[in-house]
Amino acid sequence: MTFIKIDPDRVDAVAGHLDDRADAVEEERKNISRASADNHDPVESVVTATEALPGFLAPSSGSQSFGGVSQGLRSLADELRARSQEARDLNSSGITMQSPDGSPSYCYYLPDPPAGTADVEAYWNATDTVATVREYNSQSVQNARSESAELVEALNSADGRASSGRTVDEILTETAKHQDVPTYGAAYVSAVGVETYLDLVEKFGARHTTYTPSDTPPMNMATKEFDAEGAAADVGVLGHIFAAASQPDVTICDSNGQPLDLVDEVESAVEEDGERGRMRFSHRGGACTRPDRWDAGGGCVSCGGARGERIQDGF
Known part of the structure; x- marks a missing residue:
């Protein structure tokens, strides 16, 4: 980057x-x-x-x-x-x-x-334009904020759609186009908040789980089916976004302009008392890992270098 x-x-x-x-x-x-x-x-x-x-x-x-x-x-x-x-x-x-x-x-x-790329100088001459700078910076931030809000809204709606009419799949398809852009990832995680971000994994799991009522006694039973591949694809987008946001050169600030330590935020979220904290602990690997890009493995080591090592040590 x-x-x-x-x-x-x-x-x-x-x-x-x-x-x-x-x-x-x-x-x-x-x-x-x-x-x-x-x-x-x-x-x-x-x-x-x-x-x-x-x-x-x-x-x-x-x-x-x-x-x-x-x-x-x-x-x-x-x-x-x-x-x-x-x-x-x-x-x-x-x-x-x-x-x-x-x-x-x-x-x-x-x-x-x-x-x-054979001619790097030509690449930069063609890329470093006002239009491209805006696309990957101010426009990227705006897109991250609107698409993260849309996703949360769609996941919480009864019909799986945001007020814009887009489905979860449509929103994620668009999000995946920008998932490796640091400015997009930082704005996305900042807008949603780390706690809600980790909770998205559970919601992705729920949307890929179906229950089929039994047609034989006992009639109050149902067969549960889980689309592991579909859930993994959804969560994979989160992993890419968090990886982009947790680069050592990127700092996310809160609404008061104070820097946020993503490691501390994740640790605080998973250490919350009760079932919510335990669920986040079990989900943090999927939401915070993108092993196909960084060689280090385990937890958030895959998406933040030294930051990831701290998270791994904490777990």
Whole structure:
């Protein structure tokens, strides 16, 4: 995974300087155009180079005209500001990244090049765009919050549908598309809460369990059938999400901006007195494990490095 670290204030300062330069170019364009017109015999190339166009017809940033240069500077300034705002929004959403010294830093996330990518530089040139940055950061956070709420609603409804009309299967299918994105995972776990997150395993088990009434005496008996494969697929999505959220570089904060320790949160949830705590203890392996991605095995070791080791030790 790749987090692009930036200093939003300094980036905004650079964007401001680019805007100033664009204003200067535009002013010079007007001066040259005016001087050419005042001489009553304007040079055609000067007219073309200094022609003012409406915004929707503005020349491309690669144009050699004054308008093209000015537009290119403003476009670059807007791109820089978009990235700094994404980093700020991610931080204000309760998701921060850590610098090597452990201090929080402003970053935005982008997916690593796929294995076997021949031209890595070309990959980053094509990937590090405003649209992609928004897709994997602010939009990812919004999707995680809405889809986690939808899932809880659907699991608790009588017909297995959320108010949006989507079924549990439909919601999980969409969720699985983003399950390995750290920003999505962090926002998902944060929105649901660790306790409710662990309780989802039980609900997945219940939705894959059917009871068929007996047609022979005793009539009050029923045959229980459990779709282990279906339940495992559902829980597997949770494992991916928790794995993405529990990376050492990712910090989740509560509504007050205070960092949450996922290990402590899981330990607190499974240590709750009574049946609820015991059920969470038995479910925590499925909800917190994704063994196909990390080599370490056992409990949350598979989805959080040192954090996982602490959870394993606690169990």
